[in-house]
Amino acid sequence: MSANGHGGMKLTLDIWRQKNASDPGRFVRYQVAANEHMSFLEMLDVLNQDLITKGEEPLAFDSDCREGICGMCGFVINGSPHGPTHGATVCQLHMRFFKDGDSLTLEPWRAKAFPILKDLVVNRAALDRIIQAGGYISTRTGSAPEANSILVPKESSDIAMEAAACIGCGACVAACPNASAHLFTSAKITHLGVLPQGQPERYTRVLDMMNQTTAEGFGHCTLMGECEAVCPGHVSLEVIPRMNADFFKGSLKKRDPKAVAGGA
Amino acid sequence: MSVTTKDAVIASGPSRLSLFWMSTVGKKVLMALSGIILFAYVVAHMLGNMQLYLGIELINGYARLLHLNQGFLWSARIVLLVAVGVHAIAGIELWINKREARPIPYRSKENIQATTASRTMILTGVIIAAFIVYHVLDLTVGVAHAGPYVHLEAAGNLITGFSHPLPVVLYIVAMIALGFHLWHGVYSMFGSLGLSHPRYTVGVKRLAALAATLIALGNISFPVAVLTGLVHG
Numbered sequence: 001m002s003a004n005g006h007g008g009m010k011l012t013l014d015i016w017r018q019k020n021a022s023d024p025g026r027f028v029r030y031q032v033a034a035n036e037h038m039s040f041l042e043m044l045d046v047l048n049q050d051l052i053t054k055g056e057e058p059l060a061f062d063s064d065c066r067e068g069i070c071g072m073c074g075f076v077i078n079g080s081p082h083g084p085t086h087g088a089t090v091c092q093l094h095m096r097f098f099k100d101g102d103s104l105t106l107e108p109w110r111a112k113a114f115p116i117l118k119d120l121v122v123n124r125a126a127l128d129r130i131i132q133a134g135g136y137i138s139t140r141t142g143s144a145p146e147a148n149s150i151l152v153p154k155e156s157s158d159i160a161m162e163a164a165a166c167i168g169c170g171a172c173v174a175a176c177p178n179a180s181a182h183l184f185t186s187a188k189i190t191h192l193g194v195l196p197q198g199q200p201e202r203y204t205r206v207l208d209m210m211n212q213t214t215a216e217g218f219g220h221c222t223l224m225g226e227c228e229a230v231c232p233g234h235v236s237l238e239v240i241p242r243m244n245a246d247f248f249k250g251s252l253k254k255r256d257p258k259a260v261a262g263g264a
Numbered sequence: 265m266s267v268t269t270k271d272a273v274i275a276s277g278p279s280r281l282s283l284f285w286m287s288t289v290g291k292k293v294l295m296a297l298s299g300i301i302l303f304a305y306v307v308a309h310m311l312g313n314m315q316l317y318l319g320i321e322l323i324n325g326y327a328r329l330l331h332l333n334q335g336f337l338w339s340a341r342i343v344l345l346v347a348v349g350v351h352a353i354a355g356i357e358l359w360i361n362k363r364e365a366r367p368i369p370y371r372s373k374e375n376i377q378a379t380t381a382s383r384t385m386i387l388t389g390v391i392i393a394a395f396i397v398y399h400v401l402d403l404t405v406g407v408a409h410a411g412p413y414v415h416l417e418a419a420g421n422l423i424t425g426f427s428h429p430l431p432v433v434l435y436i437v438a439m440i441a442l443g444f445h446l447w448h449g450v451y452s453m454f455g456s457l458g459l460s461h462p463r464y465t466v467g468v469k470r471l472a473a474l475a476a477t478l479i480a481l482g483n484i485s486f487p488v489a490v491l492t493g494l495v496h497g
Contacts, residue, residue: 177362177373177378214288218365220289220361222448223455226376228377240455242460246458247458248293248457248458251290
């Protein structure tokens, strides 16, 4: 057992420390003792206890549910978003995947559209604005509708559910060599666009959401597939060509605003 | 909002085409469409040149045939020039945009499934663009030709050019770059146009790799044939 009682393994961490958005930021080296039963975030909790005890500023990192479903946590470990195991968020990464003496580099998601707030915490409001631009459907409100009044083909429901596994963590942007948010936006467009309830806004949605994605300063998609490889929701790259097809069709179908105004 | 205000907003707004161009998705669609034209040309160009193996008179006759109708020749040249222009401008703008999209690079970044070809498209693209300029000056205009250049003597010009080491090296390097560019480009143009289905993705990737390899090797065979004496004047 080590001096702080956590024992097991000693790690060297190079962590990006940045006081606030205007601070240029730098890497700082820390030593931490952990054991294989900890989650990665618990290991950082231990580091923070050490820092607080020493009177230093604790490390800021996002987390909420810590069970891999909320999409709040995430940073880059040794060049890999959410860490080396892939297919789960960093809160679901456990220390048994590391060994004593490992050196790890921890960096925030790096994209112009994700400004760093502090240390490993980035502002992902850009993703919210993309949703606001078109991630909705028009629906009848009031009394509960009859359950089978809108029939959904099984294949459509499967595709929609697979796309809806996106938790909006931003790892796709972090992994993409072009800092593209296409996997995120295409997942949202797919999960609404393949269902009958999403048809009325299908083509305006794809134009509005993709134009917002471009306006936020994300890069383009070159179908390398790095996003798909790290996505904790296992969202397939397949959603991007689907979005491209709808964007192309939507651009061709789009009427001039004057023609569809219907009085104003 | 009154009708007049709305009209004013519409009149000052960007056109549908410029909105399409401004979007990263629209640019990729245009890159795919121009890419199809350029890919078709590269295939046709290589197949045409394969006539070198059927006899020197045949390929020289083919060269004269292509120049028979100036209207046809220049229409083809203009289509290709526009395709190259759209492809290159969109590609460069997207590359500049993606550099701005990540102003601070990662200290370390792991590549999990991105191929070397997919990560070097801008590099191979620039090599190909530079080569096209040299290639036209070498074998179409003749000013950059190593050795005596004779207009429309396609086989003779190839043989005199490829008898020098520098044109051979430049040519082979450019064809390797072309192979890498097509390896990823032929696959990803399907996705950019929205023509993708998980059942066919693996097949499309294999087809792209096969097409890229055949085109690179087919083109590299010409200088090799000249150097080994398989084709001689």
